[in-house]
Structure formats: C-alpha cells, structure tokens
Amino acid sequence: MKCPFCGHTEDRVVDSRVGRDGEFIRRRRECLKCRRRYTTYEYIEDVLPHVVKRDGRREPFDRQKLRGSILKACEKRSVGVQAVDDVVGEIEARLHERAEREISSKELGELVMEHLQRLDQVAYVRFASVYRQFTDVTQFMTEVRGLLKDDKPKEDKVKPIAVKPRPLVKTK
Numbered sequence: 001m002k003c004p005f006c007g008h009t010e011d012r013v014v015d016s017r018v019g020r021d022g023e024f025i026r027r028r029r030e031c032l033k034c035r036r037r038y039t040t041y042e043y044i045e046d047v048l049p050h051v052v053k054r055d056g057r058r059e060p061f062d063r064q065k066l067r068g069s070i071l072k073a074c075e076k077r078s079v080g081v082q083a084v085d086d087v088v089g090e091i092e093a094r095l096h097e098r099a100e101r102e103i104s105s106k107e108l109g110e111l112v113m114e115h116l117q118r119l120d121q122v123a124y125v126r127f128a129s130v131y132r133q134f135t136d137v138t139q140f141m142t143e144v145r146g147l148l149k150d151d152k153p154k155e156d157k158v159k160p161i162a163v164k165p166r167p168l169v170k171t172k
C-alpha cells in the first residue's frame with residue numbers, strides 16, 4: 001500500500017477486522033517510514049461479467065435467465081430442478097474464477113453446453129440448437145451424430161428433434 005502521507009510503499013498491518021456482514025475486511029496499517037496510520041478496506045469484487053451479445057450489446061449476467069434457458073432445455077427430461085440449480089451454481093463459480101469483466105454470449109453458451117452434455121444429452125442438443133443457431137441441418141445432424149457415436153446404445157437415444165429443413169440458399 002502506498003502511504004497517503006508520504007507515499008512510502010511498505011507498511012505493517014496493525015489490526016484487521018471483518019466488516020459487519022463479512023462483506024469487507026478493514027485493516028489498520030502503519031507506514032514503516034513516517035509511522036503514521038491509515039485504514040484500508042478490502043471488498044470482494046463483484047466479478048460476474050457482462051454478457052456481450054452477438055450484436056455487440058452488453059447486459060449484466062442474469063442468473064434467472066440462464067436458469068430459465070437450462071430448465072427449458074431440460075423440459076420433460078428426467079433432470080431434477082436441483083441438478084439444474086447445481087449447473088447454474090457451477091457456471092457462476094466458473095465466471096467468478098474467470099474474473100473477466102465480459103463474456104461473449106457464445107462463450108457462455110459453450111460453458112452451458114459443456115455442463116449440459118454431462119447432465120443430459122437431449123437437453124444438450126436442444127440448448128445447442130438454440131445457442132449455436134445452427135445455420136443448416138447438416139451442421140445440426142453432425143452434432144447429433146457425434147453424440148450418438150460416443151453414446152453407448154441405450155433406450156435413451158437422442159431422437160432427431162424436429163428441425164424443418166430449410167431450402168439451402170446457394171451463394172455464388
């Protein structure tokens with residue numbers, strides 16, 4: 001810490017106290033040069049990032065929105081609400097660890113997919129189809145095929161989800 005009186009950068013902490021609700025730590029410090037005392041406060045930085053959307057707009061990370069989209073992907077699947085909340089919690093924890101100010105919606109989507117893939121593969125494909133905005137059916141099928149390949153045969157196979165084949169627009 002830089003002493004507010006003389007600018008010296010070495011000090012010793014003479015007292016540390018946790019703030020009322022534990023939201024900060026207050027430290028009394030003594031400058032090793034001029035011996036004067038001053039106080040610093042340490043706060044946990046609120047690091048949940050802003051989400052940068054495809055069009056460049058930014059919005060605060062919205063836990064409820066994330067939870068809602070995961071719940072929707074898990075609709076009619078045997079995934080409990082607790083499991084969904086765990087995933088949301090894990091994603092939040094990852095965002096805290098990342099400690100970046102921003103995350104692109106794409107990156108956030110990948111993070112969610114990473115978790116959903118382990119949770120429920122149908123939910124994963126549903127979410128992926130929305131988030132990645134598959135541009136054509138081929139891309140979508142590749143994803144599904146990839147899943148079927150590393151999925152051991154069991155009754156819980158991923159059924160192709162109704163995606164209307166759009167006529168491919170030829171670009172020259």
Ligand SMILES: [Zn+2]
Binds near residue numbers: 005034
């Ligand atoms: Zn000083």
